Amino acid sequence: MEGRSVAARKVMVVADPTHESAGALQFALSHAVVENDTLIIFHVGNHNAWTNPFGVFFRKPNANSGSGATTSTSLAAEGGAGRVVDFLDTMKQACMAAQPKMKVVVEKAELVDGKDKAAVILAQSTAHKIDLLIVGQRRSLSNAILGSRRGSLRGLDTADYLILNSKCTCVAVQKKGQKAGYLLSSKTLKNFWLLA
DSSP states (O other): OTTOOOOOOEEEEEOOSSHHHHHHHHHIIIIIOOTTSEEEEEEEEOGGGSSBTTOEEEOOOOTTSSOTHHHHTOEEEEOOTTOOBOHHHHHHHHHHHHOTTSEEEEEEEEOOTTOOHHHHHHHHHHHTTOSEEEEEOOOOHHHHHHOOOSSSGGGOOHHHHHHHHOSSEEEEEEEOSTTTOEEEEOSSOSSEEEOO
């Protein structure tokens, strides 16, 4: 296989200060991106929501360990001694520790009156010519049985709307415990179980 290079792709992960978003990023780093890809961490919200007052979702690399890659993608809530930490910067640092040669870009957009979060994400994924869109998804038992009635356009949650309307491949990710794996959904796969 030497001498053959894989074409670089653009992968976008929708980022929020939630465990679902952190799980989606962890999935992207462990299963979806390679070092020559460009990873775009994209957040939609208002300016006041860009920092995470509840702590950091990624454990910082341990100075005593030889490899920062093993601890950088571990999900943990680690408070910052009274300081507010920018979760997007923390996510970017985790990506750079896990894949040092990969290009990582952080982008932010604000919701404008009348615009839906999913519509903003779709517009940005089209503008950037994204090859793979990854979004974290929270699914309760009642949502799975009855369907979601909140969130995005036409009664779908944001992840479902993105899967149905994205021009690129879109994968919704649910992290199922630290070692249990991921539940993935896309246009072609519904509730596909991937072991960690």
